[in-house]
Amino acid sequence: MPRNRFFDKMRPLITAKWQAFRAWQKHPISYRMDKSEHVCNNCGHTFRGNYCPVCSQSARHGRITWLAMWQGIAQLWGIESRSAVYTLWQLFLRPGYLVRDYISGKRQVSYPPVKLLFILAAVVTLARYFFPVPDPEPSQIGFKYLDLASDWLGSHQNISELLNGCVLILPTWFLFRKAPNYPNHTIPEGFYLQVYLAILSYIFYSVFVGHSGIASALTLCYNYMAYKQLFGFGYWGTLWRLTICIALSFTILLLIALVCLIPIFLQS
Numbered sequence: 001m002p003r004n005r006f007f008d009k010m011r012p013l014i015t016a017k018w019q020a021f022r023a024w025q026k027h028p029i030s031y032r033m034d035k036s037e038h039v040c041n042n043c044g045h046t047f048r049g050n051y052c053p054v055c056s057q058s059a060r061h062g063r064i065t066w067l068a069m070w071q072g073i074a075q076l077w078g079i080e081s082r083s084a085v086y087t088l089w090q091l092f093l094r095p096g097y098l099v100r101d102y103i104s105g106k107r108q109v110s111y112p113p114v115k116l117l118f119i120l121a122a123v124v125t126l127a128r129y130f131f132p133v134p135d136p137e138p139s140q141i142g143f144k145y146l147d148l149a150s151d152w153l154g155s156h157q158n159i160s161e162l163l164n165g166c167v168l169i170l171p172t173w174f175l176f177r178k179a180p181n182y183p184n185h186t187i188p189e190g191f192y193l194q195v196y197l198a199i200l201s202y203i204f205y206s207v208f209v210g211h212s213g214i215a216s217a218l219t220l221c222y223n224y225m226a227y228k229q230l231f232g233f234g235y236w237g238t239l240w241r242l243t244i245c246i247a248l249s250f251t252i253l254l255l256i257a258l259v260c261l262i263p264i265f266l267q268s
């Protein structure tokens, strides 16, 4: 059978590619010390290494080139050396491992995530200026302050994604604190996990505007992938824990909504 022979030929190649991809997912970056000698263009100190030990200027900085000009402009948008674009690329292909690296102390692998969320909001706002989408329907809960709050959150979706994520922090801590790959994670670490997930869901809801079903499905898939990669429970172990987490977070949201409503009911 020619078709089978084709697959037999391709199988080792695909296996090798897949294994290389898995290795990259777990450890994408390796650092090398620059051992050649440099004279710092800023302070004149002679040194070996990537950065001047006296004034901390990078050994790569010299006269302005086309690349330096582009980097200078890109800095305005926060797209600097720890590239925001590469961080997003990693977030799509190795979400849980990226979070693990960042919260365990490998800060250089990622663009600062909170900053990234707000820069994305600026980029989306700019994009909406050129490609407008219909405004969301004004909220009609019937209570002035709740409607105001709901409308504000509707127009600041990056913040509402983050708040949505925040109610997952405690359930996640409770159910995943004994995880095999990242045991005893702290509440601040849980917060950063939710920041990264908020970045993803913000992108999905901005790209698939008007198709919130697709955005929700993608968000759920990525939550599952990130939790699985970060915490290292099995397929089923991750699934039931995450399902309970999401159910608990809805309960928390409902309780918060009720607490907000009580004073309004007491007034009327």
Ligand SMILES: [Zn+2]
Residues within 6 Å of the ligand: 040, 041, 042, 043, 044, 045, 052, 053, 054, 055, 056, 057
């Ligand atoms: Zn220097």
